[in-house]
Amino acid sequence: MDGGEAAAASSVDGGTESIRAAMFDVKGNMLGQFAAPYETRHPHPGWAEQDPDEWWQSMGKAALCVDTTCCTVVALDDHKKPLRPALLWMDCRAAEQASEILSRCKDYEKENGITKSLIAVNCDGNGPISAEWMLPKALWIKAKEPEVWKKSSTICEYQDFINLKLTGTLCVSSCNAAARWHWNGREAVEKADGTGGRPLELLRAIDLEDLQEKWPTRCLAMGQVIGKITKAAADHLQLAEHVDIVQGGPDAFVGMVGLGCVAPGLLGLITGSSHLHVAVTSEARTAKNMWGAYVGAPLPGLCFVEGGQSSTGSVMRWSKSLISGKDEEGMEYKDYDLMAANVSVGCDGLVALETFQGSRTPTTDPTARGALVGLTLSHRKQHVWRAFLESVCYGTRACIDGLSSAGVEFREIKMAGGVTRSQLWLQMHADVTGLPVVSPLLLLPFKRA
Template identity: 25%
Template sequence: MEYFLGIDLGTQSVKVVCYDEEGNFVALASREYSILTPTPGYAEQHPETWWEKTREAIQEVLATLPEPTIRALSFSGQMHGTVMLDESLVPLYPAIIWADQRSHQEAREIREKVGEYLKLAGSDVATGFMAATLLWVRRNLPDVYRRVRFVLLPKDFLKVKLGLPPTTDVADASSTLLFNIRLRNWSEEILAALGLDRAIFPPVHESTQVIGQVARNVREELGMKGPCLVVAGAGDQHCAALGNGVTDEGELLVTIGTGGQVFTPITQPLVDAKLRIHTFCHAIPGFWHLLGATLCAGLSLSWFKKSILDSGTHVFDFRNLDQEAQKVDAGCNGLLFFPYLIGERTPYMDPHARGAFVNLHLTHQRGHFVRAIMEGVGFGLRNAVEVFRELGVDFQRTVFSGGGARSNLWRRIVASILDMPLFTTQVREEAATGACILAMVGSGRFGSVDEATRVLVQYTHPTLPDPAWVEVYHRLYQKFQKGYTALRELSPGT
């Protein structure tokens, strides 16, 4: 029996899943690590820590197998971040990850210098994206910048530790804002306009392409028997889409994790003229995708629980809060929540946006606040879906994923706000499973991503919209849309 590994290098942990050659789930291991904030607004991690934790998780998975023969492995990873390596492929500085906020000035400069080229990249620039981060390093850490030989995205550092030369893939690279999404390669125009040396950017491969093998000494260190192919991989959003079976036009993935995302594949590189959403290359050759994001989805509920409700030894349970929210009518007696706790992406691309509860009344209880947060996040996701529709994109099937999908109430709320049936999958660790799908396709076990997902991904019965809630939420959404402008006038960034 041969096995396949999918490795998901997330923001807070690495997860390794194993499937056998028949597409059966075999094993899962994970390891956690921290985000370092040496200065407020900074978000860093040590690349060597990623490798240490990944190595441990792989070894744990291999120890469960009757025969540790891995035919192929591939990667999913947190997107946008920057790993800088010297001539010896050693990190010069901690990885500056997607959540980093230090490059506001550089993001503004990029808009000024290459504004006309942003449509080549398919997206507006944001702090934490590689483009803005590299300009910050060049300005503030010139000694580090002068020694940079390669810049990599986070998961691509793990390939180097497996013994491969620096490489990346079209899907993840397209999230750097330094990429031409139509040509599926680095943008010569953007790099020249920003004064960045093309030589420090690695070769680019399609996500399903075999890029080499795990080095013999690394296999011995891991306890892996026999040759193991390495397949290029993709970003976590791309792999999560594969792990949820979202592989074709007319399919929509809605995710509520720490943040919230909506993702749909497209067969042409359609770019929003207002750059309210991202257009990136997909992990499937010949496909692109649209991506809309709300920054504080599950994070809004976690913030409310930890910062407002929890006190001393009394810690609230999410399940109990969910039950309290179920007792509240749709619309929360007029209470509206705007989830702009750290700014907002789609459709405003505004780091200075601020959140609020609006229409407070003495009759509002804890359950009202919890449900209002769930509804506000749902309205934020609808903002992105409406941009998709404005661009002429529509959907025949919608899949709901992430921690929020485990709440029956949140599923019903989102289904009713979007007025769509929501399917969920029985897949464990969708992004890591998506990476495993890439490994299976790249190594020839399956002939296509579609063939692989038909075997690995099964759906549950859909959660249907509640007709009464649909009507309530349609009215409330009209009010929600007006809230951003009103709140923006009160925010400290004005």
């Protein structure tokens, strides 16, 4: 930056619940951090929305490479102003559109009479397609809100919106595009004319060709410089105007790189509002029970596959708000863990499902919902708390088994995120999966008890 070694670097993480900023010195030591929350609205079951302008205002409270949630879809007008609330990554209203895309493209008959799938990922193109992804959400906006679609000049993501506010430049991250837009991330970076790696035939097959015109033309890999910060952004964030803005990517996949999971044989588990189980593969492998492989992600020379749970930390936050009494307003998550630690495994017959926002893998079902089964008058709030902790762990076990059945090999779990703050939950993950759990914050790994 400016030709010399930076004295410090700032990073921003736009998450589901808040936007966080941290400053690091050249040795990687954290110098300071700050977080500013914003609101998620659920106007209907399965829906989830946020106001893009709130992201920017919250970022001004904190303050530069940015990672964000993925795939949180934003529609902008000609003046680059949001036309509607953003469709949050966990929003699964586009289930019908996901099914439509799969039915049109799975057995697509080309002009020469050859039948093939136009979908490059997920079981050799046989699906599933997630309602969380870019194409179903774009198709939903076009079908259900045609006036918004007509007025939109740009369809992009949270990541792109923030970088636009920072630099005045629209630019998609190749990692986002490879993992959620059906792009070939490697080809998209190699061809700078705005045509490389785009799924043009797929767009034609689902009558969504006009989306290509609304997507950002420029595509950069994580770590590439987008440009200098604008004066308006520098004033908003109280930064110097010479700061370089560097391309980031999806929060979980940036975390994957941070954990060092950039070679085959390593499994990263990124935890927060959701769980993502990610592993680099030596080739673009597709199979049942997992998502991927994504070519050119998280970095252009790599491919990776994933398992996932849509609602994990968000379920615990919901559970805390449900069971907290007036005398417990100051209680923290660790206090509920202490109560739950005294409950026996299995919660005296109480079983929970964590699929509040649908299921990702090994079964992809956006209509799946959560549950508490086996409630009796003897159960207390600590039983409910532990039941949801256990349900997330068993969901993780199912995702990992799905990856294993597809031939993805690993010997331990490298974990980052909110779960690492809970010794009880870390031990549960190790017990249920049967694998050692290691984290940069742990001196010793958690092993199966």
